[in-house]
């Protein structure tokens with residue numbers, strides 16, 4: 757597929773990040789999903805942004821159901837999105853995935869699936885990130901924290917990004 761154009765990135769900063777360790781290279785993208793079940797608009801970017809803020813976590817990017825892309829944390833910072841985590845082993849096995857990864861949240865539930873517009877924005881965003889960083893792995897949160905996390909789940913179509 758030809759790379760779709762990246763939509764205008766909306767900056768809605770969150771403070772839930774710190775400094776990456778020295779000497780670390782960004783080489784991994786972590787795919788997440790979320791929605792705000794207690795909000796009247798559970799799939800809205802506003803509600804999901806507020807939910808992340810409430811839990812004092814943040815991915816670098818959030819993609820809404822219409823494909824809108826929000827930057828929450830600049831990629832050079834260490835956003836708090838993966839938590840206790842470990843790359844698939846034995847091929848990698850590194851822990852503390854926040855150190856060397858960029859996190860992308862898609863709005864959706866484990867049963868809603870994701871929209872074509874979301875996938876198109878995701879592909880465009882990953883293409884943009886790869887222009888800047890040597891990305892060697894794209895993993896789901898459920899792959900790096902399997903005991904705790906189930907996002908983006910079985911509905912996520914990996915064929916779009918791998």
Ligand SMILES: [Zn+2]
Nearest residue numbers: 788789897907
């Ligand atoms: Zn996650």
